[in-house]
Amino acid sequence: MMHPFAARAAAGQAHLRIMETTDIHVNVEPYDYYADRPNDTFGLARTASIIRAIRAEATNSVLVDNGDIIQGNPLGDFVAYERGLKRGDVHPVIRAMNTLGYEASTLGNHEFNYGLEFLSNALAGAAFPFVSANLVNGTTLAADPAKDRTFVPPWRIVERTLRDGAGAERRIRLGFIGFVPPQIMVWDAKNLSGNVQTRDIVAAARAHVPVMREAGADLVVALCHSGIDGSPASDGMENAALHLAGVPGIDVVLSGHQHLVFPGPDFKDVPGADVAKGTLQGKPAVMAGFWGSHLGLVDLLLEEDGGTWRILSHTSEARPIYRRADGKIQALVESQPAVSESVKADHEATLAYVRRPVGTSAAPLHSYFALVADDPSVQIVSIAQTWYVTEMLKGSKWEGLPVLSAAAPFKAGGRGGPDYYTDVPAGPIAIKNVADLYLYPNTVRAVEVTGATVREWLERSAGQFNRIEPGKADQPLVDPTFPSYNFDVIDGVTYRIDLTQPARYDKDGKLVAPDAHRIVDLAHAGRPIDPDARFVVATNNYRAGGGGNFPGVTEKAVIFVGPDTNRDVLVRYIVSVGTINPSADANWSFVPVPGASVVFETGPKGRAYAASVKGVTITEAGDGQNGFARYRIAF
Incomplete structure (x- = not known):
């Protein structure tokens, strides 16, 4: 269904749809390996059908991921512990994501469970970049966070062509910046201690976002593998998305980590989170569930004036792949064959492994x-x-x-x-x-x-x-x-x-x-x-x-x-x-x-x-x- 912004956009105005997946945790196929049976409530192959539909109906769209990709089910364990992943191999979930045309991703806390070498080999197989601004190589932090030597690039700017309401092409520079919970240094100390260090999410953002703006970013989108917490801001906060939204220069916040849905009733009592408007501190935001259960959608009506883009209006939603009626699960979409085919051999090998x-x-x-x-x-x-x-x-x-x-x-x-x-x-x-x-x-x-x-x-x-x-x-x-x-x-x-x-x-x-x-x-x-x-x-x-x-x-x-x-x-x-x-x-x-x-x-x-x-x-x-x-x- 066409979004109202597409009909409203006039000359000099453009409708942009930002699509988010988060916390996939290797769940490509809608299959529960523990129960050894299909399950219609998750699977990136199913989410891919919504992605395909959005692209078909939207003139301008981008797809990003918010982390926790390579660990979380027996397929991930099979690759890590049985088959192995050497440099040059493509991890099954990365191979599936490569079929979908992601613009960027960030790192989730579970990316580090199998060690840094395994992670580096997995990232090398991606046809899209990873960004994380608060994960720093080594044990020394720079005096200026913007000058940290980060594990992956802290941010990236991509130039895209948008078609405005009159059909004219207009250039926009989209900036993507990523964040991971600082608690990874505790949760995966064995793999990380002495190798990397973390910064507070909001402190890293305050340093890097102005640099992104100076580098020409027209729009800054935060890929925040961190949840929404209404508590007062504190250093090293695990769920910092709400406070991240208050950083000047950030336009959109894509959150995750909590395996919840925003906008939605999970956050109805959180001060600063508007579940009716889908905003955090007034900024458009979304959290797309987990395991591919939802596709996060932030729709922006943009206007260019004198070479500067601004957001005129926005909406947010987390679109599900299934619904529950009378106690039963009903799938709303089918799997995309290309995504399923990309992991077929690994899926079958995992079945043999778990049995x-x-x-x-x-x-x-x-x-x-x-x-x-x-x-x-x-x-x-x-x-x-x-x-x-x-x-x-x-x-x-x-x-x-x-x-x-x-x-x-x-x-x-x-x-x-x-x-x-x-x-x-x-x-x-x-x-x-x-x-x-x-x-x-x-x-x-x-x-x-x-x-x-x-x-x-x-x-x-x-x-x-x-x-x-x-x-x-x-x-x-x-x-x-x-x-x-x-x-x-x-x-x-x-x-x-x-x-x-x-x-x-x-x-x-x-x-x-x-x-x-x-x-x-x-x-x-x-x-x-x-x-x-x-x-x-x-x-x-x-x-x-x-x-x-x-x-x-x-x-x-x-x-x-x-x-x-x-x-x-x-x-x-x-x-x-x-x-x-x-x-x-x-x-x-x-x-x-x-x-x-x-x-x-x-x-x-x-x-x-x-x-x-x-x-x-x-x-x-x-x-x-x-x-x-x-x-x-x-x-």
């Missing part, structure tokens, strides 16, 4: 109730981590210290939808099942902490739950804004959670209720935990590096840096024992709240497992929203 058996499970592995009770899918990860770290510490000064394990549910519904759960029946375990249990290529680390820190670690995790009042029925239990990957369960201790207490820490890890304590009856080996006792906790590089802002869990506490990914350790453990029996041991539970009941949502397929959940009685409570099922816990 490879590595062992047997004597019981089902599922995560439908991982947010409300001890869970088998989290339990097996902790068992494997404890096994591995105990072996690795033999002969060290830490041998003999109690080894605990911290693990969180990764697939727990939420934004992923009612099918986004681990669900592996008893029987053969394949690599696809292991990848399903542990989505990310994190590496194993171990930290030495005190019993007091163990308690605070669990208090931080317990922030996932809403405060519950005695005597009140059907109160919502889980805070939907709390990321499931920050709900760490610590195995090796027993504890209960008192829901009548306020959360000691908020969803970002900030201490908000210093006098509150939800964690009660914390014990080790059957005895109350000694605050001064020393423990080793097996975890991953993200958490041990400070990810999630868990109190006392920092790089300083790290005593062991494993060479293996947590996923590889899980495979190795399953191979070593042959048959696993991943029954949850109910080492944590809730303190009963007199006269109260709580409700939560999970996938409808969880019905088959509800009666087997240990430590709590779960009953059905009707249909939830968007295809989820509703369940109740009565105390």
Whole structure:
């Protein structure tokens, strides 16, 4: 459908459509490798159909990407760990993107998961440039950020011909500048420390944008792999898109990283974000979901006056590739054959890779109730981590210290939808099942902490739950804004959670209720935990590096840096024992709240497992929203 700006444009005016993809995470085909079946809710091959339609109806358009491209599903892992990627090879997702004619892309935080050499080889295969203004080579930052020696060019200017409303051709110089969350230095310290450095997003923009203007950029578009956060601006802010929009000289902000949609209800309460107009601090902006679920569109009505372009009007939207009706998914577009064909051989090789058996499970592995009770899918990860770290510490000064394990549910519904759960029946375990249990290529680390820190670690995790009042029925239990990957369960201790207490820490890890304590009856080996006792906790590089802002869990506490990914350790453990029996041991539970009941949502397929959940009685409570099922816990 033709945009109104196309009809309104007069002589000297032009309609420009900026198209954005973001957080593709190697999802080219609409296929769920973990479930081993097609899925209509994602896939760049589907997004490509909207791109094609936009180009057909718009006189002037450009396509850009906003990062998190090469990691995120088994296809990415297959290339990184099985096939390899040497210089001259073209990464499958890059090959797919090359068929679509991208103008530019930036780097996302997950680009660094496989190391800088792998990343450099992947970028070399792209037919389009990458830009990032706040990622600097080496360990020294220049006095002037505009003079930093960046890992990739900080920005680029392309000259394009626009056809105005009268059919005349007019030249415009489009500037694209990129940004990555500074937290990559924590999240991927193993790969980045000593090699690169990051700057604050807004500080980098304030230095580079004036230089872009001086270089002749008529329009500056920020490719910001960073989300939208209404908190006051702070140095090193992870989600800085809102504050980036306030930098003079930036005209358009394309955001991502949060796997959300803007404009849309996700941001309705964020000051400075106008979800009706699609603006951040008055600047047109968009966030296009994740995995190709949406195409971001910023439409600009431009006018040239005396060689200077200005924006007369603008609209923003995130156009979906599917819709949900009556609890069912309906695809709105089909895949583009050229995109699918570009990855066909790699797709088929990945299917063979993920179907490879590595062992047997004597019981089902599922995560439908991982947010409300001890869970088998989290339990097996902790068992494997404890096994591995105990072996690795033999002969060290830490041998003999109690080894605990911290693990969180990764697939727990939420934004992923009612099918986004681990669900592996008893029987053969394949690599696809292991990848399903542990989505990310994190590496194993171990930290030495005190019993007091163990308690605070669990208090931080317990922030996932809403405060519950005695005597009140059907109160919502889980805070939907709390990321499931920050709900760490610590195995090796027993504890209960008192829901009548306020959360000691908020969803970002900030201490908000210093006098509150939800964690009660914390014990080790059957005895109350000694605050001064020393423990080793097996975890991953993200958490041990400070990810999630868990109190006392920092790089300083790290005593062991494993060479293996947590996923590889899980495979190795399953191979070593042959048959696993991943029954949850109910080492944590809730303190009963007199006269109260709580409700939560999970996938409808969880019905088959509800009666087997240990430590709590779960009953059905009707249909939830968007295809989820509703369940109740009565105390």
